[in-house]
Amino acid sequence: MLLAVLQARAHVLDAAANLSAIEEAAERAAAAGASVLLTPELFVLGYAPRTLRRELDPAALPALHDRLARIAARHSIAIVYSLPDVQGSSWKITCTFVDEDGIERGSYVKVHLFGDEEKEVFSPGDRPATVIDYQGLKLGMVICFDVEFPEAVRAAALQGTQLLLVPTALGAGCESVSTTLVPARAMENQLYVAYANHVGVEDGFALGGGSVVVDPFGETVARGDHEGQLLFAQIEPLELEKARAGISYLTERRADLYPGWGL
Numbered sequence: 001m002l003l004a005v006l007q008a009r010a011h012v013l014d015a016a017a018n019l020s021a022i023e024e025a026a027e028r029a030a031a032a033g034a035s036v037l038l039t040p041e042l043f044v045l046g047y048a049p050r051t052l053r054r055e056l057d058p059a060a061l062p063a064l065h066d067r068l069a070r071i072a073a074r075h076s077i078a079i080v081y082s083l084p085d086v087q088g089s090s091w092k093i094t095c096t097f098v099d100e101d102g103i104e105r106g107s108y109v110k111v112h113l114f115g116d117e118e119k120e121v122f123s124p125g126d127r128p129a130t131v132i133d134y135q136g137l138k139l140g141m142v143i144c145f146d147v148e149f150p151e152a153v154r155a156a157a158l159q160g161t162q163l164l165l166v167p168t169a170l171g172a173g174c175e176s177v178s179t180t181l182v183p184a185r186a187m188e189n190q191l192y193v194a195y196a197n198h199v200g201v202e203d204g205f206a207l208g209g210g211s212v213v214v215d216p217f218g219e220t221v222a223r224g225d226h227e228g229q230l231l232f233a234q235i236e237p238l239e240l241e242k243a244r245a246g247i248s249y250l251t252e253r254r255a256d257l258y259p260g261w262g263l
Contacts, residue, residue, distance in 0.1 A: 001035050001036065001136075001137060001163075002032065002033050002034040002235075003034060003036050003038065003163070003194055003233045004025065004029035004032070004034035004036065004037045004038070004230055004231065005037075005194055005195075005196045005211050005224070005231040005232075005233070006022065006037060006038065006039045007040070007197055007199055007211040007228060007229050007230070007231065008021050008025075008040070008043070008198065008228040008229075009198060009199050009200030009202065009207075009228060010040070010042075010043045010044075010045070010046040010047065010198055011046055011202075012045070012046030012047075012048045012051055012052075012203050013045060013046060013048075013052070013055060015044055015045055018043055018044050018045065018046065019044065019064075019068070021043075022037075022043070022044070022068070022071060022079070023074075025037055025230050026071050026072065026077050026079060027075050028230055029075075029230065029232075030077040032232060034077060034232065036077065036080065036134075036165075037077055037079045037080070038080045038166075038167065038194050039079065039081050039196055040167050041144050041167040041168050041169040042082050042083070042084070042093065042169060043082060043167070043198065044068070044082065045084070046203065047169040047202050047203070047205060048202055048203035048205070049118050049120070049121040049122065050117055050121060051203050052084060053091060053121045056084065058084075058086035061084070061085075064083060065104075068096075068098060069098050069102035070102055072100060072101075073101055073102030077100055078097065078098060078099045078105075079098050080095055080097050080141065080165050080167065081098075081167075082094065082095040082096075082143065082167045083096070084122075085107075085109065091122050091123065092122055092123055092124075093110040093113075093118070093122050093143055093144075094107050094110070095107065095108050095110075095141050095143055095165075095167050096108075097130075097134075097165075105134065106130045106131075106132045107130060107141075108125070108129065108142065108143065109125025109126075109127065110122070110125055110142075110143040110145070110146060111124050111125045111126065111127070111142075111152065112124065112145040112146045112148070112149055113145065114144065128152070128155040128156065129142045129146075129156035129159065129161060131156065131160060131161050136237070137162050137163055137237065138159070138160045138161050138162045138163075139161070139162070139163050139164075139165055140156040140159065140161030140163070140165065140191075141164075141166075142164065142166055143166065143167055143168070144167065144168040144169055144170070146166070147166050147177075147181070147182060147185055147195065148177060148181055153185045153188075153189050154189060156189070157189035157190070158250065161191055162191055162237070163191065163193075163194065164185075164191055164192065164193045164194070166194060166195045167196050168195055168197050169197065169198055169205075169207060170197045170198075170207065170210065171206060171207060172206040172207060173208065174208060175208055175210050178195055178197070178211070178212045178223075179210070179212075182195050182212055183212075183214045183219070183220065184218065186214040186215065186217075186218050187214075187217060187218030188249055189249065189250070190216040190240065190244050190248065190250065191216055191240065192213065192214065192215055192216060192233075192239075193213070193214045194212075194213045194233065195212050195213070195214075196211050197209055197210060197211045197224070199224075199227060199228055200228075208226065209224050209225060209226040209227065210223065210224055211223070212224070213233035215236075215239055216242075216243035216244070217239070217243055221234070
């Protein structure tokens, strides 16, 4: 499977501009033969939690989901995108997987909220990674800060995830997350991790780029810099088999002991 990862600057509350960027990326990715396009956290509306809560009309959200489904179908490519979900007074950060026909195959609610602003605006989810069977692979979804918790990624791996898709909004100065922590998560769980970040400044918040795709050995397959770009990475099932054929961290676990350790 060829995966495309969008790294770009979003325009806060300018859904038309952000959808245009996604559509351009979808067109380019499909032309290159990619099956899936991964986009950053809250990219459709921009990463600006307080501004979204103050100014976004939740009634606009269904039409945005519909627009994204039509982009996927128009270019025959699956898209992972992130929007707020609003149910009454409860706001959550979600990501959604729509397939090449524009059909929703699954969604996920962010469990680990980062910082005071997210915690002020959003409520956390409580479910593990969503896992989807797609084109012969098991694709998992978590969001941003979730990947920094070993429990979240291990839970995804134990559900059979082979490629973990992670929309993110990683701030500038936090590059070690994508250079050190994400490769460790991939290696210790023997799966691919794709991590899609913003660039530039959104609502006063500087975002650091550095989007990355890492293989099951913890090796970088593709990495972004600090500019907008579209990354491509080939996801190879054989590499998953190789990584797990020797020392398998998943099968060598002593799960019977861990509850006694407080885990």
